[in-house]
Amino acid sequence: MTSPPAIIEIAIPLYLDRTFHYRVPERLLDQAVTGRRALVPFGRRKLTGYILGYAAGLDISELKEICEVLDCESLWIPGEMEFFRWIASYYQHPLGEVIRAALPAGINIQTAKGEEGQQGMLRGGKTVRHEKVYLLGSDSPTLRSPGPKSLEILTVIRDVGAVSASELRKRFGVCTPQLKRLIERGLCRIEEREVYRDPFKNLIVARDKPRCLHTHQKNALDAVTTAIDQQQFAPFLLYGVTGSGKTEVYLQAIAHVLGRDRNALVLVPEISLTPQLTGRFQARFGGGIAVLHSGLSDGERYDEWRRIRRGLARIVIGARSAIFAPLDNIGIIVVDEEHEASFKQSDGLRYNARDLALVRGRTAGAAVVLGSATPLVTSVHAAAEGRLTLLELPERVEKRPMPLVQLVAMKGRKETISEALSAGLSETYQQKRQALVLLNRRGFATFLVCTECGKALSCPNCSVTLTYHRQRRQSLCHYCDYAVPAPGTCPSCGGVNLEELGAGTERLEHDLKELLPTARILRMDSDTTSGKGSHERLLSRMNDGSADILVGTQMIAKGHDFPEVTLVGVINAEASLGMPDFRAAERTFQLLSQVIGRAGRGASPGKVVVQALDPEQHAIRSAAEHDATGFYRQELAFRLEAGYPPFTFLAAYALSGVSEQIVAEQAELTARLLAKLKTELKLRIEILGPAPAPLYRLRNRFRRQILLKAVNRSALHRLIAMWRQESKVPSTVRVSVDIDPVDMM
Numbered sequence: 114m115t116s117p118p119a120i121i122e123i124a125i126p127l128y129l130d131r132t133f134h135y136r137v138p139e140r141l142l143d144q145a146v147t148g149r150r151a152l153v154p155f156g157r158r159k160l161t162g163y164i165l166g167y168a169a170g171l172d173i174s175e176l177k178e179i180c181e182v183l184d185c186e187s188l189w190i191p192g193e194m195e196f197f198r199w200i201a202s203y204y205q206h207p208l209g210e211v212i213r214a215a216l217p218a219g220i221n222i223q224t225a226k227g228e229e230g231q232q233g234m235l236r237g238g239k240t241v242r243h244e245k246v247y248l249l250g251s252d253s254p255t256l257r258s259p260g261p262k263s264l265e266i267l268t269v270i271r272d273v274g275a276v277s278a279s280e281l282r283k284r285f286g287v288c289t290p291q292l293k294r295l296i297e298r299g300l301c302r303i304e305e306r307e308v309y310r311d312p313f314k315n316l317i318v319a320r321d322k323p324r325c326l327h328t329h330q331k332n333a334l335d336a337v338t339t340a341i342d343q344q345q346f347a348p349f350l351l352y353g354v355t356g357s358g359k360t361e362v363y364l365q366a367i368a369h370v371l372g373r374d375r376n377a378l379v380l381v382p383e384i385s386l387t388p389q390l391t392g393r394f395q396a397r398f399g400g401g402i403a404v405l406h407s408g409l410s411d412g413e414r415y416d417e418w419r420r421i422r423r424g425l426a427r428i429v430i431g432a433r434s435a436i437f438a439p440l441d442n443i444g445i446i447v448v449d450e451e452h453e454a455s456f457k458q459s460d461g462l463r464y465n466a467r468d469l470a471l472v473r474g475r476t477a478g479a480a481v482v483l484g485s486a487t488p489l490v491t492s493v494h495a496a497a498e499g500r501l502t503l504l505e506l507p508e509r510v511e512k513r514p515m516p517l518v519q520l521v522a523m524k525g526r527k528e529t530i531s532e533a534l535s536a537g538l539s540e541t542y543q544q545k546r547q548a549l550v551l552l553n554r555r556g557f558a559t560f561l562v563c564t565e566c567g568k569a570l571s572c573p574n575c576s577v578t579l580t581y582h583r584q585r586r587q588s589l590c591h592y593c594d595y596a597v598p599a600p601g602t603c604p605s606c607g608g609v610n611l612e613e614l615g616a617g618t619e620r621l622e623h624d625l626k627e628l629l630p631t632a633r634i635l636r637m638d639s640d641t642t643s644g645k646g647s648h649e650r651l652l653s654r655m656n657d658g659s660a661d662i663l664v665g666t667q668m669i670a671k672g673h674d675f676p677e678v679t680l681v682g683v684i685n686a687e688a689s690l691g692m693p694d695f696r697a698a699e700r701t702f703q704l705l706s707q708v709i710g711r712a713g714r715g716a717s718p719g720k721v722v723v724q725a726l727d728p729e730q731h732a733i734r735s736a737a738e739h740d741a742t743g744f745y746r747q748e749l750a751f752r753l754e755a756g757y758p759p760f761t762f763l764a765a766y767a768l769s770g771v772s773e774q775i776v777a778e779q780a781e782l783t784a785r786l787l788a789k790l791k792t793e794l795k796l797r798i799e800i801l802g803p804a805p806a807p808l809y810r811l812r813n814r815f816r817r818q819i820l821l822k823a824v825n826r827s828a829l830h831r832l833i834a835m836w837r838q839e840s841k842v843p844s845t846v847r848v849s850v851d852i853d854p855v856d857m858m
């Protein structure tokens with residue numbers, strides 16, 4: 114009798130709530146190991162699935178066989194699977210999809226090829242990029258001289274040890290015949306080596322040393338290192354004003370973790386916005402750092418992933434997806450700028466990396482440090498309740514003063530730049546110091562309005578106006594990229610007199626150039642930073658003093674440390690207050706406080722001019738007066754009153770489709786089904802909607818929302834789980850469920 118064939122459980126990355134079982138044929142028995150991918154028959158297709166483990170007690174005759182095993186090593190370790198399962202259950206998302214989202218895209222690209230039938234080629238680590246290198250052979254050049262070019266090549270190989278084909282080509286031009294002859298004579302041999310693309314290769318940084326901490330920093334560090342030594346989960350909120358030295362605390366806490374032979378994970382909102390932070394880590398720790406961010410190609414990302422998996426990187430820095438970094442033995446997780454909305458994934462698996470940091474930290478027994486100058490309202494509340502340990506850095510480094518803020522009321526005024534701001538800019542320019550000017554809207558004019566029929570030019574696919582971009586001579590939709598030549602004519606009445614209304618960053622740059630014709634002005638928004646490295650170039654021009662004024666959207670407010678900036682201007686401070694989102698005040702307060710905090714970080718004190726239609730609004734005034742305590746108190750009172758987080762938990766249903774009527778019907782049916790299930794299950798949940806989404810039409814799809822509010826998180830989960838079993842929304846309508854939604858548009 115042979116032993117019974119093994120049965121394995123497989124998760125398939127599809128929107129299916131269940132896993133599947135397959136039989137393993139004899140020839141694959143020793144390869145079909147937990148954590149590897151397998152190619153499996155699924156309906157009439159072959160799909161890649163993830164082997165979750167062995168199973169027993171199933172009727173073998175009903176099971177299909179797997180076709181192939183696609184990996185030679187496990188893609189995850191047991192602790193990670195626990196994390197994946199937690200995510201699948203919390204976000205009510207299929208496990209296979211969670212695993213797919215957690216693994217680097219580089220792996221999945223190879224999978225796609227496998228599905229076309231080349232699967233046999235992929236085993237044996239073929240997904241890794243290899244490079245040919247030339248090494249010295251076993252024979253020495255005595256008998257017949259190999260010719261002068263060959264001798265030169267041989268000398269280089271001898272001196273360097275191993276030289277890649279591409280390096281040889283760079284040096285000697287075409288040298289294939291010579292290399293061929295050298296190999297034939299045994300003077301030289303070829304080896305295949307794995308290469309890792311190095312995202313740091315262009316970054317040269319000077320080494321620095323730990324700074325002597327000020328008292329508040331020291332207290333914060335002590336609390337974190339004590340927790341690290343206890344090797345138990347310990348969550349902290351490091352609440353430090355801008356320029357208070359939070360990064361220095363992270364660096365020293367991480368040094369402590371490395372000293373205890375554990376590893377560090379650092380999450381940042383969007384790493385291409387903060388090359389300075391990465392630079393500071395490089396300067397402090399040198400090598401052993403892996404960087405994961407959206408600017409990497411799939412190949413680069415996969416390389417970094419493999420480096421981490423093999424223990425070649427002990428510090429991982431990355432944007433939200435780095436929460437899935439295959440880092441073992443984590444001693445600390447830092448979430449820098451924890452308040453940033455970009456930690457939330459906005460499609461597919463809608464996870465929040467800031468929240469998952471706490472989950473992963475708990476599993477790993479790690480310290481988790483959430484750092485911000487403007488923490489989330491919910492974090493401040495969690496700290497008040499003792500669920501996060503509060504560490505405060507209430508002063509700037511070296512007791513540098515917070516900048517002086519002047520509020521300018523713009524109601525009834527036509528100009529974009531107030532007198533106070535223009536005077537400040539001229540003065541700063543004369544003093545050879547730098548200035549930042551924030552206007553959170555790109556483009557030239559906000560939109561064009563036809564003076565004949567009074568209609569604004571709007572997008573035919575989305576319910577938004579088109580933004581006028583003067584340099585590109587286009588009116589552009591910022592949601593779907595629809596573009597028409599501009600100024601052009603009115604699509605409604607054919608009128609030719611189009612008026613520019615509202616100002617964007619492009620217009621502001623233009624106005625500043627008129628104000629200060631000799632000043633060197635840079636603009637940073639998503640129009641000027643789309644090219645690879647363009648961000649870094651703009652930032653480095655500010656850093657090396659080859660620019661005087663940086664104009665831009667919220668991008669300029671984020672985490673930069675420009676010591677020479679002594680003036681900050683804010684145009685249209687209330688831009689984000691009008692958003693139909695209960696977090697509008699919080700976002701406005703955060704953005705203003707952050708940009709105000711860019712002033713006076715160096716030795717010279719800073720000044721800020723904030724222009725707003727009505728500067729008396731709570732979020733604006735609190736930010737201007739550095740009154741965070743007042744802001745949080747008032748905002749929490751509002752949240753309690755209106756029943757929003759942290760006092761309730763939310764889930765948002767979004768339905769969309771090309772037929773307005775079908776979407777409306779399905780939204781109605783969904784809300785009714787939810788209401789019915791809620792009553793049956795006796796759950797205390799408020800169901801709001803369905804209502805048209807604020808952005809009612811997007812890329813030609815009509816959108817409706819249903820918001821669920823509950824005091825109890827598990828009630829929400831039960832209702833959604835039940836709905837998933839009973840829902841019959843047709844495939845013409847897309848439904849997504851967003852747990853803890855961040856974007857309410």
Ligand code: ADP
Binds near residue numbers: 324357361510511
């Ligand atoms: P934050 O992250 O809170 O905005 P940073 O960590 O960037 O603040 O610190 C602001 C500046 O102060 C940086 O240039 C940093 O190098 C410097 N700095 C931080 N801590 C100290 C310290 N203890 N002594 C002197 N300089 C410090």
Ligand code: ZN
Binds near residue numbers: 573590591593812
């Ligand atoms: Zn559009």
